[in-house]
Amino acid sequence: MPQKVRIALDAMGGDVGASVVVPGAAISLTRHPDTEFLLFxxxxxxExxxxxxxxxxxASRVIHTDVAVGMDDKPSQALRRGRKTSSMWLAIDAVKHGEADVAVSAGNTGALMAMARFNLRTLPGIDRPAIAAVWPTLRGDSVVLDLGASIGGDAHHLVALALMGSAMASVLFNIERPTVGLLNIGVEEMKGHEEIREAAELLRAMNLPQLNYVGFVEGDGIGKGLADVIVTEGFSGNIALKAAEGTARQMSELLRNAMSRTWLSRLGYLLARGAFQVLRNKMDPNKSNGGVLLGLKGLVVKSHGGISAEGFxxxxxxxxxxxxxxLLTKINQMLNRDGSALASAQTAQEAVS
Structure with missing residues (x-):
């Protein structure tokens, strides 16, 4: 009998908590019946x-706690008030102690990142965790990171993101050597900040067998699917994500208004209803929900806070x-377990500079 996947849920996380988390878990269980849940x-x-x-x-066990991290709590406040007693902390702690394989929360992003980093710690050679998510494109899906876990980062940090993103892409897409691009303001080698150009030189010099570096990718190249993995620091990544989500909602509203303007347009909608449903499904942000916190000694997934049960x-x-x-074993393999891949990146960076 195959081993079950054990998932710890922060049942109080998000805008409405258990009324979305529980039915969302029930939907997921129908797709993955080999799952067990711990609900905090x-x-x-x-109940x-x-x-x-x-x-x-x-398929569930409930662990009671009176403490929940608020969506507006600062990370420092959450650590002081909710450490060891909040539903968010306990879900993460279950992963640390091997009671769960992964924790999922729709709670406060900053608090989740702070608690996960404090409790689980980072992998060897990783300075800061990153948020990675699946991004729908014209060619399928891509992994994009970092989507806002931290701001800024040197070339060494960007190389680490490339390694971890490649591991995630290989797991999700079953690709032996994912293509990797660096998000930049142009594809020419002389464009972009110094750290981006240095990261490009490092990735070319390292010539890693587990990823295929394809160069710079501009913002419109994410949606075109020009690479399996798109790497950027968290400030730019979060802006790109929010801009894409906003554009999807805008296009959906514009299309709805256009289709209801006249009786001819309404007739056209009825005739092309199947095609519009395919487009709606492709643009549905619910289906791209779930950012993985990479770089930790444990698996944590961040859901949007204002999501529906289907989205959760x-x-x-x-x-x-x-x-x-x-995924964790795959990332460790990418990092050669002891961080030697990143150590070689550091050596290459020193040689380049």
């Missing part, structure tokens, strides 16, 4: 939701995939 939070609220989902209840289910799906296919 207010047991009365959780009331579980009563509506008997299959999930049978996709974040749980991401956690399942990362645990089932052993």
């Amino acid at each position: 939070g207010d047991s009365k609220l959780i 009331a939701e579980l009563a509506r989902h008997p299959a999930l209840k049978a 289910a996709y974040a749980v799906d991401v956690g399942y995939e990362m645990a089932h296919y052993d």
